[in-house]
Amino acid sequence: MAEERKALVSLSDEELIAVIAELGQSPFRAKQIRQWLLKGALFSEMTNLPKDLREVLAEKYTELSLSREYEMREEDTDTTKFLMRTADDIIIESVGLIYDGKLTVCVSTQAGCAMGCSFCSSTVGGLIRNLTSSEMLSQLILASRITGLAVSNIVLMGSGEPLNNYENVKEFLLYIMRKDTLNIGIRHITLSTCGIVPGIDRMREDALFVNLSLSLHCAVGDIRVQLMPVEKKYHLEDAFSACMRFRQASGRRITLEYCVVEGLNDTEQCARALKDLMRGTDSEVNLIDYNKKEGYRALNSRTAADRFSAMLTKYGIDHTLRRRLGSSINAACGQLKSTYVKDRQDLK
Secondary structure (H helix, E strand, O other), rough: OOOEEHHHHHHHHHHHHHHHOOOOOOOOOHHHHHHHHHOEEEEHOOOOOOOHHHHHHHHHEEEOEEEEEEEEEEEOOOEEEEEEEEOOOOEEEEEEEEOEEEEEOOOOOOOEEEOOOOOHHOOOOOOOEEEOHHHHHHHHHHHHHHOOEEEEEEEEEOOOOHHHHHHHHEEEEHOOOOOOOOOOOHHHEEEEOOOOOHHHHHHHHHHOEHHHHEEOOOHHHHHHHHHHHHHHOOOOOHHHHHHHHHHHHOOOOOEEEEEOOOOOOOHHHHHHHHHHHOOOOEEEEEEEEEEEEOOEEOOOOOOHHHHHHHHHHHHHOEEEOOOOOHHHOOOOOOHHHHHHHHHHHHHH
């Protein structure tokens, strides 16, 4: 069996310089290669490198930590769902959203997910493993190459719980913020968590002051636990308190993600509880219309999200209503991957 080739993008600056030195090349070649890798270039396209160096690199290494597998685009919303394959043959997914010619990439931080949220397809099959920082980086690079746009914003809202993969996520974020890599400003990065209190506190202690979103989905504990088993370990009051500590240290307003599931978390009781939780804060709610998960519930009626939005307005709760994006291409977390894998198993 042939030895698995290592991805050059996964190497640190020092490791890449060492590789180049072993090949008898000057250190400046490492910088050239890094610049090409960040553009998603193949070795054959790295035209300012000597041909023999390109051939040796292609023989010994791969460019990225992921390979392009499949993508689907929803024309109406300019949303593209990407499926990518890891070196150990795991399919992961990302989403690209284009607004005003700028690309936002929704990044997966884990293959699968252990959180078990009832409305989310990422949890089907559970957690496979954490993704490395270079696998997260490769998602950005491939999305940029496929769309032809530079990445302007990232959201860590794909498959997985980012704060259960803290060290790799931190390494990834610190890398992409560097001026000599992707130069993505911290204000253009959003991380969404189910409420992992120790992770939120670590971000605050590390001054990793990205935009923070709490996946709340209900402010009534007995209902939230039906949606999110994490409520049993990290109660919503504790998670919200950790977010407020982060808010005080960072100066960043906290967003509360709220997926409206008709008949469950869209009642007057839920709206009042949300008002009570947010009282005295400047947090805002991002309402999301439920994307259908196979085996869970049918889609909401067309008026469900609007009705709950009207309740929040009545209670003076600052919020926005995000429409379903990418529903025609299964763009919610885990959906396209599940469909893609199932279809190929059916063909065997």
